[in-house]
Amino acid sequence: MTEQMIDFRRASFVTSAPDITFLPADVGMEIAFAGRSNAGKSSALNTLTDHKGLAHTSKTPGRTQLINVFRLDDERRLIDLPGYGFAKVPLEMKLQWQEKLAQYLEQRQCLRGLVVLMDVRHPLKDLDANMIAWGVAAQMPVLVLLTKADKLKQNEKNKVLKHVKSELEELGGEVIVQLFSSLKGTGREPALRVLNGWFQRHSEQQFDVE
Numbered sequence: 001m002t003e004q005m006i007d008f009r010r011a012s013f014v015t016s017a018p019d020i021t022f023l024p025a026d027v028g029m030e031i032a033f034a035g036r037s038n039a040g041k042s043s044a045l046n047t048l049t050d051h052k053g054l055a056h057t058s059k060t061p062g063r064t065q066l067i068n069v070f071r072l073d074d075e076r077r078l079i080d081l082p083g084y085g086f087a088k089v090p091l092e093m094k095l096q097w098q099e100k101l102a103q104y105l106e107q108r109q110c111l112r113g114l115v116v117l118m119d120v121r122h123p124l125k126d127l128d129a130n131m132i133a134w135g136v137a138a139q140m141p142v143l144v145l146l147t148k149a150d151k152l153k154q155n156e157k158n159k160v161l162k163h164v165k166s167e168l169e170e171l172g173g174e175v176i177v178q179l180f181s182s183l184k185g186t187g188r189e190p191a192l193r194v195l196n197g198w199f200q201r202h203s204e205q206q207f208d209v210e
């Protein structure tokens with residue numbers, strides 16, 4: 001059976017929510033992008049949707065402090081979550097962001113998959129490992145993108161890929177790890193196939209129920 005591909009280029013901005021109470025109704029399906037501040041979440045969203053300016057990117061970490069919502073169609077959305085772990089902000093602000101993130105992850109019923117982005121040069125920091133473990137514990141499929149792959153030589157990045165894969169295998173669950181570069185477009189197609197698969201899987205489930 002050939003799988004129908006969702007057109008990710010159709011993505012359009014819906015809203016920037018200061019917290020989950022400002023999000024669209026909790027129906028349909030969402031895939032959320034999480035990662036440390038500056039990991040390349042917004043850039044990856046732009047590359048995946050082929051829209052240069054869809055999500056705002058920045059050299060200054062902590063740029064995305066709001067929950068940004070992008071719509072693919074009436075029932076599917078992509079979510080750019082606030083980055084975690086940025087050292088140079090006051091503790092109170094950091095806690096506020098983490099609270100926002102936790103609220104989204106714990107309460108959002110329509111969340112169907114988690115994309116965790118880590119700079120290939122600094123993978124698997126504590127908060128990343130927590131995020132991935134949370135996804136697995138919540139029986140959420142997780143796609144780990146090792147971003148900025150253009151910054152390392154082939155043998156170096158393959159070594160990181162192998163290491164991260166073997167570390168995460170221990171968690172069990174549905175975790176896929178791949179290299180990604182927003183700059184070069186590396187890994188775009190396989191990542192889109194994964195997201196597409198998650199969205200389609202749930203469309204079929206909804207259909208089965210009726």
Ligand SMILES: Nc1nc2c(ncn2[C@@H]2O[C@H](COP(=O)(O)OP(=O)(O)OP(=O)(O)O)[C@@H](O)[C@H]2O)c(=O)[nH]1
Binds near residue numbers: 039063
């Ligand atoms: N070389 C290279 N640089 C990248 C890549 N992806 C992102 N960057 C750069 O990394 C910086 C941060 O990228 P963003 O996409 O804004 O990161 P973010 O994770 O959304 O950051 P916050 O919103 O602060 O959480 C920017 O200067 C990007 O240009 C990549 O694939 N290759």
Ligand SMILES: [Mg+2]
Binds near residue numbers: 041042063064080
């Ligand atoms: Mg961002």
